[in-house]
Amino acid sequence: MSVQETKISLRKIEFPACAKEALSRISQLICRRGPSLSQMDLALDLMAEFVFCEIDKRGNKLPPLNPIKELQLLDILFEYFNGNIKEVFKNTVFLSLFSGTTATLRSRILSKLISIAIGVPSKSVLISASALMQQVGDSSMNYNKLAEAIVKDYFVLIPNATQRLSGLPDFPVPRSLLETVVLWVTANSKLCIAAQQNPSPRSLLETVVLWVTANSKLCIAAQQNPSALPSGTIVMESTTSIAGLLKWCILAPIYKQDSELYANLHLGLLNNILDIPQGYQPKAINHVHLAVPIRYIYKYAASLVRKKDEAEKNRCLLEDVNLQLSLDRYAQAVQVALSTNCVYGNVGELLNQLSQLPQNKLWSIVIAANQPNK
Template identity: 25%
Template sequence: MSDIRHSLLRRDALSAAKEVLYHLDIYFSSQLQNAPVPLVEKGPIELLEEFIFQIPKDRSSHGKRLGAIQELQLLEILCNYFQEQTKEPVRQVIFNSLFSPQGNKGDEQRMALLGKLTSMAVAVCRVPVLESAASWLQRTPAVYCVRLAKALVDDYCGLVPGSIQTLKQIFNVSPRFCCQFITAVAAFYDMSTEDLLPPHDLLEMIVSWIFEDPRLILITFLNTPITANLPIGFLDFSPLMGMVRWCIIAPLAYSRKQKAAGGEPIRDNQNLYSKLHLSVLQGLMVLQTHLTEKGLYGRLALVLFEQLVPLVEELGQLCEELNPLNAEQEMELALDRLAQALQVSMATGALICSRGKLWMKVH
């Protein structure tokens, strides 16, 4: 790697970036011939940090910053590389080597560049980049995943009015990315405060996706090797629990927001949440078919009892916080949705729990 580094130092920043991808492509292609999962050593990571993220090898010195035009050209280089790399294992290992958090100062540059690269991939419809990002969202701690989701929401729901339509079209080319994106969005917009209610355009888009095909919320789960437990601090296998939470908490969360606004009318989007609730229940029916076909019915839960406990407790706190006389309908709607979600989850095998245990916790 030292010989490669010396040759790269003689090049300009963009030429060096393109060259380092070329060398690491050859390196990892060779590695993958000998092992299905190559060991990513320190050398390749350091080359990527120095010549893609402009982090100097001597950490005490300051790195060079690319200008806006150069950064755009770098994003084009990366987009083109992932688009043209036909070997998926090589593409994945390069993507992960580039963007997997290393626990150092370079993580800020990693996340910033990943957000811009994924945003560009959405804009110009680069499916290999979106598929790689979907895998990254599965393998990366949730704290980083929500940052990527927030960057996309800022780009497509905030900067330019109407740009959400560009993001919406991704459903047709990369449902897997959409599934992981929804999971990360639900982890961020958890409705715990007024500021963490999903923006209207984002909510409308997600509801339209799931309403069109309720199987969308199961894509990652259906295509992931079955494991007993998720690593702590990672996203769920699916956005199912996040969407259940949205539907149940929404009536009370919007009432709380209206109360905080002094009773001023707000856009509460309850029709969208009703549509989402129906779609989630339909998704659970799809799950039952899959679990039965795979012989996993009653053996593998996708809605965990441990996740329901804090949800029920939060629901109780919201009911106490809001004046029952002013929010009676909202409370009834939230409790109805909770009961329906529990009933269908248990009937379809998504929730494995005795009725007695569930009854004790809910009441």
């Protein structure tokens, strides 16, 4: 069937049935071995006109779908991605639908689809979503929009989300919901959950603690279980949430957020790091990310010793319980991470920065134990 015949046949079908048929045609076009450029172009046209209704038959832009049609489309997409199709084919279609130049236009549909998949839950949809998240990268605008929507739907609008989401870590999804939520929060909150200026919902902390303590392999799942991607795809390196979560625990005391939850999260993270398989060391923690808490600790320490002489400064820093707890947690995390060889980047530079932190007994031991000549 020619390009024009394909489009004419679909125009004879009312929405949302045309969207369902278009998805089938799209799958046939792009999931074959080595689709041609013309086949890819046709698939993109079918997505724009018949799935998302972004353009009319002349290529003119249309207004966004009304709420009823949006709900109908979500139903079609949910049914398709839960169908009996090979995982790599589902991921291929998912990436084609929600990445590229049209990704921003479709971010609202994507966010709602994944929220539904979390609530049901749907392992199949979450697996395809994880492939997309891995490829677009956690620093992209669309990734951040998606994570922000998840936080809003499940941690702002729903007061007791923890119990509802407790089973998600059991899904062997390459890029877990934990990664999505935490990478966004740690990237976009100035001081993460420990910030008094921009606190996140308590249910978010409770849920993350539950996930991390229940599954010691969760934080590195994205690196150990890569997504099934189309042949020829350049696989983007996964970033774990370990450093961001450690930042929460380390900074919590100096921002007067030292609840039992942070202690449990800290322990859970140390267990996650210790559980990284020997012999295969994923790049779990970037030295730059691990160094992030330093500037916040400097700022807090400076506020303690302002207008004090040198002798008073040292005594004040050593006697501040919150600062010393923060430094203890930091030292524990760095020592465990270095001992498991999961920190990558310039470790020497990291140690040099850490050696300039305020005095702390545990830090002295860690720095001495990890000098290059040891």
